[in-house]
Amino acid sequence: MSGDHSALELVLTADPALIAIVRLSLIVSLSAVFFSALVGVPFGALIALTRFPGREGVIVVLNALMGLPPVVVGLAIYLMLSRSGPLGEFGLLFTPQAMVIAQTVLITPIIAALTRQTIEDLWIEYRDELAAMNVGPAGRVATLVWDARFSLVTALLAGFGRAAAEVGAVIIVGGNIEGFTRTMTTAIALETSKGDLPLAIGLGLVLMTIVVAINALAWVARRGAERYAG
Amino acid sequence: MRAPLSNLPVQFDDVGVVAGGVTILDSISLTFTPGAPTVLIGPNGSGKTTLLRAAMGLIKPTRGRVTWAGSDMMPPLRRAIVFQRPTMLRRSAVANLHYALANAGIGRAQRSARAAELLELVGVGELGERPARKLSGGEQQRLALARALARDPEILFLDEPTASLDPAATKAIEDVIRAVVARGIKVVMSTHDLGEAKRLADEIVLMHRGRIVESGLVAAFFAKPRTQEAKQFIAGELLV
Amino acid sequence: MLTRRHIITVTAISTILLAAPTAFAQDKSIVVASTTSTQDSGLFGHILPLFKAKTGIEVKVVAQGTGQALDTARRGDADVVFVHAKSAEEKFLSEGFGVKRFPVMYNDFVIIGPKSDPAGIKGQKDVAVALKTIKDKGIPFISRGDRSGTHIAEINLWKAVGIDIAKEKGPWYKSIGQGMGAALNAAAASNAYVMSDRGTWISFKNKGDLVIAVEGDKRLFNQYGVMLVNPAKHPHVKKELGQAFINWLISPEGQKAIADYKINGQQLFYPNAGDPSA
Numbered sequence: 001m002s003g004d005h006s007a008l009e010l011v012l013t014a015d016p017a018l019i020a021i022v023r024l025s026l027i028v029s030l031s032a033v034f035f036s037a038l039v040g041v042p043f044g045a046l047i048a049l050t051r052f053p054g055r056e057g058v059i060v061v062l063n064a065l066m067g068l069p070p071v072v073v074g075l076a077i078y079l080m081l082s083r084s085g086p087l088g089e090f091g092l093l094f095t096p097q098a099m100v101i102a103q104t105v106l107i108t109p110i111i112a113a114l115t116r117q118t119i120e121d122l123w124i125e126y127r128d129e130l131a132a133m134n135v136g137p138a139g140r141v142a143t144l145v146w147d148a149r150f151s152l153v154t155a156l157l158a159g160f161g162r163a164a165a166e167v168g169a170v171i172i173v174g175g176n177i178e179g180f181t182r183t184m185t186t187a188i189a190l191e192t193s194k195g196d197l198p199l200a201i202g203l204g205l206v207l208m209t210i211v212v213a214i215n216a217l218a219w220v221a222r223r224g225a226e227r228y229a230g
Numbered sequence: 231m232r233a234p235l236s237n238l239p240v241q242f243d244d245v246g247v248v249a250g251g252v253t254i255l256d257s258i259s260l261t262f263t264p265g266a267p268t269v270l271i272g273p274n275g276s277g278k279t280t281l282l283r284a285a286m287g288l289i290k291p292t293r294g295r296v297t298w299a300g301s302d303m304m305p306p307l308r309r310a311i312v313f314q315r316p317t318m319l320r321r322s323a324v325a326n327l328h329y330a331l332a333n334a335g336i337g338r339a340q341r342s343a344r345a346a347e348l349l350e351l352v353g354v355g356e357l358g359e360r361p362a363r364k365l366s367g368g369e370q371q372r373l374a375l376a377r378a379l380a381r382d383p384e385i386l387f388l389d390e391p392t393a394s395l396d397p398a399a400t401k402a403i404e405d406v407i408r409a410v411v412a413r414g415i416k417v418v419m420s421t422h423d424l425g426e427a428k429r430l431a432d433e434i435v436l437m438h439r440g441r442i443v444e445s446g447l448v449a450a451f452f453a454k455p456r457t458q459e460a461k462q463f464i465a466g467e468l469l470v
Numbered sequence: 471m472l473t474r475r476h477i478i479t480v481t482a483i484s485t486i487l488l489a490a491p492t493a494f495a496q497d498k499s500i501v502v503a504s505t506t507s508t509q510d511s512g513l514f515g516h517i518l519p520l521f522k523a524k525t526g527i528e529v530k531v532v533a534q535g536t537g538q539a540l541d542t543a544r545r546g547d548a549d550v551v552f553v554h555a556k557s558a559e560e561k562f563l564s565e566g567f568g569v570k571r572f573p574v575m576y577n578d579f580v581i582i583g584p585k586s587d588p589a590g591i592k593g594q595k596d597v598a599v600a601l602k603t604i605k606d607k608g609i610p611f612i613s614r615g616d617r618s619g620t621h622i623a624e625i626n627l628w629k630a631v632g633i634d635i636a637k638e639k640g641p642w643y644k645s646i647g648q649g650m651g652a653a654l655n656a657a658a659a660s661n662a663y664v665m666s667d668r669g670t671w672i673s674f675k676n677k678g679d680l681v682i683a684v685e686g687d688k689r690l691f692n693q694y695g696v697m698l699v700n701p702a703k704h705p706h707v708k709k710e711l712g713q714a715f716i717n718w719l720i721s722p723e724g725q726k727a728i729a730d731y732k733i734n735g736q737q738l739f740y741p742n743a744g745d746p747s748a
Contacts, residue, residue, distance in 0.1 A: 034483065034484070035484070038480065038484075082545045082546070082547050083545055083546030083547050083704060083706065084544075084545040084546055084547075085545075088546070091706065093547050094501055094530065094532055094547065125317050126317060126319070128288070128313055128317065129313070129316070129317050129319070131288055132286065132288065132306070132310065132311045132313070132378075133329070133330055133333045133334070133377070133381070134305065134306045134307065134333060134334075134381075135333050139333065143319070143329075147319055147320040147321070175501075175530070175532035175533075176532070176533065177501075177530040177531060177532060178514075178515070178531065180530055181530075190509075192651070192652075192655070193506065193510060193648075193649050193650075193651030193652050193655070194510050194651050194673065194674065194675060195651055195654060195655060195658075195674040195675040195676030195677070196675040196676070197675070197676055
């Protein structure tokens with residue numbers, strides 16, 4: 001991505017470096033959302049539906065973890081994935097996989113906390129009826145998650161927004177390697193430090209446009225699906 | 231198909247329910263046997279809802295026992311309850327029924343037919359595809375009844391089924407209740423409305439402050455109430 | 471209800487997602503820990519494609535400050551380290567983390583300042599005197615503050631005129647703990663002086679009101695060296711590929727590639743692999 005072009009030129013000419021960066025950003029953040037949902041939704045649902053000593057404390061901590069600073073997560077994952085660290089033998093540092101791991105850690109609390117709130121609210125509504133229909137624990141979780149799916153999608157979008165916007169975690173564990181681990185946010189950080197502020201802002205606008213587009217797509221999908229539900 | 235289980239008779243042996251330091255039910259002893267409908271009446275807070283829930287098995291008594299056909303470990307198969315304000319699942323009306331049928335152990339192959347039949351029975355046949363939460367109050371009440379009937383119950387508990395309905399909807403529900411009774415299902419319901427009690431009941435149970443005050447066949451109860459509370463209640467003077 | 475179909479779908483998607491980024495990875499690749507100033511100058515964008523065309527080896531550059539780059543190499547997270555702070559590099563070698571140090575190229579540092587020259591040091595030949603003047607007049611000065619090669623050189627220049635800057639700094643001295651680009655941005659925004667390597671300065675796009683105030687002093691000479699991370703300490707280091715890169719850098723071909731890198735017709739780095747004292 002030559003610094004002599006404006007962001008608009010890069011978009012209009014479909015500059016391959018820009019496309020690679022956008023593609024990597026989307027793959028990393030969407031993958032993180034996928035894995036976070038895999039862990040966070042069942043976990044959040046579990047907390048919502050069970051009672052155990054210390055439950056209130058767990059909820060407080062989970063909510064607080066939504067505010068995990070990305071740079072702290074990045075540093076922690078870096079130390080774990082470093083060759084000198086406990087998971088060094090996998091050689092994951094400075095790879096896109098490391099970035100996915102870091103972002104997954106970052107946004108799982110968001111998805112879990114929002115899931116817990118959503119499921120708990122719906123459980124209060126559904127509790128009597130599900131008991132009256134003799135629905136077992138597995139059935140309860142499945143029913144609540146399915147019926148709350150639109151709110152849960154919003155939770156996923158919140159997670160995606162957080163992941164797509166952050167730079168602290170991915171730059172530390174990814175290393176901002178050109179053509180390999182450079183995402184939109186790390187490219188913006190780089191161009192800023194090179195003093196090419198117009199390009200940096202332009203890339204920022206490209207990033208925002210993509211995020212808005214994804215949210216718009218989700219909205220349209222939701223409207224379409226909602227017509228068939230209650 | 232499963233072997234026919236029995237819930238009946240449902241027996242309360244000196245049942246007490248205390249929650250948050252408050253006595254909601256006190257020394258309740260009664261039996262629900264197969265046959266004509268039993269109607270619980272009494273002022274607000276007299277414990278009617280709690281009694282119905284305990285009879286359904288949703289609440290464990292803090293004292294005494296509730297048994298179904300002699301066992302207090304009976305799983306809630308073939309008994310059903312419709313709450314005063316039923317909650318619809320965020321799905322279509324017919325999907326709500328499919329859900330109830332599935333959880334009652336009805337096989338996939340039979341569900342569509344049964345669902346259509348139940349919707350017809352309660353009179354919401356054309357509303358099947360509509361989102362259940364968008365139905366009117368009366369329609370939701372009828373759908374809740376259909377959901378309960380999906381469980382093929384021997385005994386059906388109804389908590390003030392017409393409390394929030396207009397006269398037309400009330401009549402519709404009462405007609406369905408009569409149809410249900412005609413099928414041989416034991417109906418135990420609570421109501422505020424003395425007229426409704428007279429219309430539907432065979433047996434009346436008057437509750438006040440968590441206790442059963444008087445019970446008996448409907449004609450005798452209204453003609454010759456024995457207790458002071460019963461007389462006051464019939465006169466509309468027993469409020470709390 | 472969780473069916474087998476769901477589980478298979480989820481497993482398939484997970485595998486694809488986890489594998490997809492690997493499709494980008496090259497098997498023949500090395501990680502080089504280098505400095506932000508070298509990256510920001512654009513040198514790597516120029517020379518690495520030439521190296522890849524010749525050897526097929528993909529060089530992945532992780533750009534940090536010199537101190538951080540050496541730490542990355544100490545942890546074994548890089549195969550080669552390419553920085554510009556000879557004393558720090560020799561310490562690295564003496565600790566056993568590097569195999570051998572090869573000089574590669576040099577450029578120089580310059581003192582950058584506002585066009586209005588509030589410290590009155592423009593054209594000053596003695597850089598240590600210039601810095602002392604800045605301190606005495608309390609004119610704003612931006613320091614990298616990040617243990618980079620530039621930062622270390624800056625500290626040594628203060629020392630040359632008898633100032634222990636860590637102890638004697640005042641509010642005029644702003645240590646930002648970031649890379650060269652960020653420091654230049656800060657200087658441009660606050661009309662301050664800053665020490666920069668010439669390469670980053672030439673390619674920097676936000677010069678604003680800043681110009682070169684002091685240059686040419688021999689003590690502003692900035693030498694770059696490259697080392698292979700010691701496989702004895704970190705057996706996974708790709709020593710053949712790493713050594714191939716080093717060999718190319720110091721070869722006539724590599725040295726020419728470095729010399730050929732120009733911005734606006736100006737050469738940024740001067741190859742000197744053949745200089746034994748470098």
